[in-house]
Amino acid sequence: MTFAAAEPIVANVLARSLAPRKPMRVSEWAARYRVLSSKGSQEPGPWRNDRNPLLVEIMDCFSARSPVRDVVARLPIQFGKSELEVNILGYTMCENPMPIIVALPAEVSMNKWIDQKLNPLIEETPAIQSVMTSLSSREASNRRSFKDFQGGQLYVEHAGAPVRLKSTSAGLVLADEFSSFASLLKSGDDPSEMLDGRTSAFPSKYKRLKVGTPEIAGRCRISELYDKSDRRLWYVPCPECSHEQPLQWAGLMWTPDGSQCWYVCRECGAAIDEYQKTTMIAKGGWVPEEPGALIRGYHANALYYPMGLGPRWHELERMWRDAQGDNAKLKTFINDRLAEPWEDPAMRGVKFNVIEDRAEPLPLRPVPGWVLAATAGIDTQDNRLAVQIVGWGKGMTCWPIDYVELPGDPADDEVWTALVELLSQPIEHASGAVLRVECSAQDMLGHRTEAVKAFVRSRRLRRHIAIFGATANTAPPLGKAKLQDINWRGLVDKRGVHAYPVGTVAIKHHLFGLLSTDADKPAEDRRVRFSDQLSREYFGGLVSETYDPRKNRFERVRGAPRNEPLDTWVYAYAAALHPELRMNRWTRAQWDLREAQLLASAGKVALADSRETPAGALPAAAPDSRGTPIRRPRAGITTRDGWGL
Structure with a gap:
């Protein structure tokens, strides 16, 4: 090929190379x-x-x-x-x-x-x-x-x-x-x-x-x-x-x-x-x-x-x-298919602002007259203990009595002393009687497991149990206790700490179901009632999780407050199921008996003080978990001078 013949080809290549690229x-x-x-x-x-x-x-x-x-x-x-x-x-x-x-x-x-x-x-x-x-x-x-x-x-x-x-x-x-x-x-x-x-x-x-x-x-x-x-x-x-x-x-x-x-x-x-x-x-x-x-x-x-x-x-x-x-x-x-986020229909009525709007203009204490028992749930963190005291009425109607965060490392004794003082304080009742926390459940998992076990072992609180979240998402609300301590022979110590597995998924389903069905009910018919003295952070934390059916578990809502109010409510509910209480199994007659005892402790009903119960009088003791009266000082109800009935 001659130079004259190649010249236009070379020029065309150069022109295309130098020309700006077409967008x-x-x-x-x-x-x-x-x-x-x-x-x-x-x-x-x-x-x-x-x-x-x-x-x-x-x-x-x-x-x-x-x-x-x-x-x-x-x-x-x-x-x-x-x-x-x-x-x-x-x-x-x-x-x-x-x-x-x-x-x-x-x-x-x-x-x-x-x-x-x-x-x-x-x-x-x-x-x-x-x-x-x-x-x-x-x-x-x-x-x-x-x-x-x-x-x-x-x-x-x-x-x-x-x-x-x-x-x-x-x-x-x-x-x-x-x-x-x-x-x-x-x-x-x-x-x-x-x-x-x-x-x-x-x-x-x-x-x-x-x-x-x-x-x-x-x-x-x-x-x-x-x-x-x-x-x-x-x-x-x-x-x-x-x-x-x-x-x-x-x-x-x-x-x-x-x-x-x-x-x-x-x-x-x-x-x-x-x-x-x-x-x-x-x-x-x-x-x-x-x-x-x-x-x-x-x-x-x-x-x-x-x-x-x-x-x-x-x-x-x-x-x-x-x-x-x-x-x-x-x-x-x-x-x-619709490319939209999924929301559980049962959770639509469980919103932070909706729950907060249900709060009643009543003080946290004295607790309303329909509250007949109290339990507590404690969430263990590295620098604090989150504590919620919950009151229970007939049919396990709920009244959060208090939510407190006690600052302090659980590895030190000061925070445990504060916990004992908090849960030992009498709870004033609207009738003039006094309630006491009948059982408390504390999460033992995390970085302070041994500290929790040591406190439970010390027995400074009555019916204070260690709990942990059950692995199975289908676990019952409160499972069979498991021994945690080993003796010098390397065998399980039967006198050691018992830890109870808690079915958190089941309890959260129960709570959110109650909150959802309460949406259209008047205040006096709701199963979960609130005082307007509870903080906004409490209401936000109580509904800070949502259910994922694919994983069959609850997970945090992005941007929601900390979930300690929810966790401690779950633990307080588990405490109410303690084998010595089993409040969820109480009949109406048992709740009526508890109410009568409260009125008696307030001086409104005269009860015999003898060891034997006269014919027609109320038993001198609260029923046990099977409803049978037991002859011992009853837990949870005290007079103002501190003596149990």
């Missing part, structure tokens, strides 16, 4: 270069943006010239969330190279993502292969969870390796199934803050995406971020009146037998068949509810599934009907 959006890159593999896609072949229009704007937020920095996408399962991430990843590697972190909740999910998404992306997309520095698996720059490409590096990490996450800087962070990060992050870090910190070295060009399906209301991180965002919903026009509206589950209707299903326009009431959905979605768009928020938020539900890529409306309706009455199935449907 390209992520959706345009995906339509031009992305090839879906049969290993992870139902429809392999070239990527089509019109197949799921809802993903286009979310992808374009990560274009090089987009001003958007933070995006949260709360989407149903199998909606294309992973493909969305892969398109953003491929675009960034080819068009806007920088260090990238792809973070997943666990090692298993990370390995699946690499096998089903990352490896097919490299194998099926020539544009990605052209920017890879090496395609050989033997090269150090091409490990399984690390890829080196021109202008950047790709790190694939999981929440089980927080040290690796903390030591990596990146301009782009893609977090998949973000709601699961908090429970799997072993380091205890806040997952959002930890991931956001990875982009500190790229203040002018960083981009972050957090995507996934929600979980438990109050603990769902992705829902928390979505609530702070501009909250975008996909509005579609009605085929009849053209009114634009988002598709919501409440708008779906069906016949009683489920044979027909349709959507109802909230403006004109027209019945919309599912075959019209594709055209409606194509004409729709994202509309923010809070324009101007710093975070872009996107939410869609299963009604937006593209035809052929997800369950049909009538299938969703059948799933919904099958889930009724089964909280685990209902949670799965609401989380996975």
